[in-house]
Amino acid sequence: MSDLRDEALKSKAWPFEEARNVLKRYAKGAPKKGYVLFETGYGPSGLPHIGTFGEVARTTMIKKAFETISDIPTRLICFSDDLDGMRKVPGNVPNQDALREHLQKPLTSVPDPFGEFPSFGDHNNAMLRRFLDTFGFEYEFFSATEFYASGQFDEVLKRAVEKYDDIMAIMLKSLREERQKTYSIFLPIHPETGRVLYVPMKKVCAETYTVTFDDEDGKEWTLPVTGGNVKLQWKPDFGARWAALEVDFEMYGKDHSTNTPIYDGICRVLGHPAPEHFTYELFLDEHGQKISKSSGNGVSIDEWLTYASTESLSYFMYQKPKTAKRMHFDVIPKAVDEYHQQLRAYHDQDLKGQLNNPVWHIHGGNVPQSDMVVPFSMLLNLASASSAEDKETMWGFINKYAPDATAETHPGMDQAAGFAVRYYQDFVKPAKVFRLPTDQERAALADLAEALRSPEAALAAIAKKNDQLGKDEALPEADFSSDDFLQSVVFAVGTTHGFDPLRLWFSAIYEVLLGATQGPRFGGFIALYGVEETIALIETALKGELV
Structure with a gap:
């Protein structure tokens, strides 16, 4: 373990670099709470997309790297902001007309358009958890609706009332003059309509911990900020959540990077040091457009797993996180083959090389052997040449090349053969264009x-x-x-x-x-x-x- 830790403390692999930054926070000893907390946030306004998975995968890699260089216990929380109001109806869900009457209601108060869960927020949370469980992530799931309603957030909300002017000063610097006139860090949830209201506060009372406001019809209300009656605007919510949970690390996309001083400042005003950050570049679709939950462009997690293994997706996520990536179906074969190239190389590398190898971080140091006797790209060409309809056809060719290989002894190869047929049928076959020779x-x-x-x-x-x-x-x-x-x-x-x-x-x-x-x-x-x-x-x- 000593050699491993010593080498990890020097490794240039980005998860170790980030883990060392977290460790610097506790150079004098473990935190009072007894563990280091890693967090990922999720806005369930639409179906989870692959970028959400990327945040958890990459944070898990950093968490494992931290555990290699430190004995301080760790936790990973996946926090869903499901109390957020539904601002628009996503374009990739059924029963859209029925959802429109629920605009601005918290996502956990919007009916599930799929008819499977108590609410749309519950549906999207369940999808996220299913996706994350598929990959075997170790995490704790937190729902903002439960977090606010249960009182776990109450102390920080009270502190936000007490520090209202200080937090508003941070926020107002970032807003246009017109928006400054109506902005409040608090969003009350209307007692009658259940909608999340974007209205100015007439009074914020630090003695009673209440807010007073007029609704859209001009009726005045006074509500306690505790117990789920009020939620925070999303930027203050970031910093307040960090303070409430005492978060030590959270990563987010480049589109959030300009807000980092806001999040950090609010967290400090509320009495907790700002966490360490890691900003990653965004995922793009094949046309170079940002992947969006609401539009459903790009490749979904389910779609990737239709054509390739979970490990290949983790490999794609590991590569150059600070470089924008085009996330479309053409990248899948390359990711599969490169993953197995690294897997084959790993077992002949010295410790330094292994810690810099992506597969160490994908498998948390417990790296298997590759059983891919034929590259995935070659399988696709075999499927194309033979017009394969099933993986049994593929095995007929594989056994010519590797007579001793079987589906039982080479389960990864068997899985890849099935993926190759599916990928060929859906992408290669429709795009094949033969020509006559000169x-x-x-x-x-x-x-x-x-x-x-x-x-x-x-x-x-x-x-x-x-x-x-x-x-x-x-x-x-x-x-x-x-x-x-x-x-x-x-x-x-x-x-x-x-x-x-x-x-x-x-x-x-x-x-x-x-x-x-x-x-x-x-x-x-x-x-x-x-x-x-x-x-x-x-x-x-x-x-x-x-x-």
């Missing part, structure tokens, strides 16, 4: 098919290339099971047919044989798909039957 490509493809018919023909193709280039090289051992030998054959045919640069030859192979603009290392594809099957594929393409 005369040069036709001649080269015919020669490639001929070279693959026997070891002698393959060696002759390599010898012809050597003669053309004036090289006096010994011919390689003819092994049709070897990726490298088959790649040499493909390379030789392209060279003798004058493709310059040679990538034009490989582009032709992908476009004519696979209906794609890019593809795998073709020697590996042949070894996996089969030599005879590849010859048949070429002949079918030359007959024009793929177009």
Whole structure:
């Protein structure tokens, strides 16, 4: 443990860097509350999106890094601001007309449009928890509705009344002059309509801890700030929540970064040091637009898990959190293959390398072996070439390449085979566009098919290339099971047919044989798909039957 801690204290992996910042808060000893509190916030105004998952995944990585460098106990709270008023009806839910009459009511007072839970807030909270549970996160869930109503927030709300002028001074600096005239940190919940009211306060009384205001109809009300009668505006709520829970760390997106001084200032006014922060860049859809809960653009958690493993999504979240990422379906195959590349590398690395490897943080230091004997990108090309309808078809090819592999001994490989078929059917197949070969490509493809018919023909193709280039090289051992030998054959045919640069030859192979603009290392594809099957594929393409 000593070596691990010593190395972790020096590691440049970003979760360790953030964990060290948190540890500096308690250089003199553990906090009085007895633990370090990590928090993530969630606004359940729409269905949870993948960015919400990213916050919890990344915070969990930092929490684990902290536990590696410190013996102070930790907690992780996922806090849902479900007392927030529904400002607009999300565009990606059913029964939208029925929701409109509930605008401005707390999300936990809005009926569930799906008819599954007591409220829309409860529905979205349940979805979030289901998503997080899928990934095995260890967290405690807090509902703002329960937090306010149960009295857990009462002491901080009373303090907010006492420090009302100080908090208002912080807020007013950030508001336009017109907004300053009506702004209040308190949002009363109307006793009759149940709506969250955005109205100015006529009086904030520190003696009775009440607020007095006129509703939209001009009727005056006085309500206690405790017991769930009043909630805080979202910016003051951030800082007040930190103070109430004594939060030590929270991360949020770049769109919140300009508010950090506001959140921190309010937290300090309410008597608690501001937590450590980590600001991450936003997730974008394929068009470069910010992913939104209400519009439902980008890739959802369920959608990602339809085509790839949970670990691949965690890997995507680990990578460069301070760089904006396009979150669309095309990134999934790359994330899967890179995750397994790191997994394979991990077990041969020294401790420093392992702590800098994303998979250490994805698996909390308990890193499994990869059983992916075939890359995911290659599986997609196999599915494309064979028009696969099920993973059993895929296993027929996998077993040519790895005869000892089975679904039982390689469950990750088996899962990936099913994902590949699904991904092929939904994304690759609809986008496949085959073309006829040019005369040069036709001649080269015919020669490639001929070279693959026997070891002698393959060696002759390599010898012809050597003669053309004036090289006096010994011919390689003819092994049709070897990726490298088959790649040499493909390379030789392209060279003798004058493709310059040679990538034009490989582009032709992908476009004519696979209906794609890019593809795998073709020697590996042949070894996996089969030599005879590849010859048949070429002949079918030359007959024009793929177009």
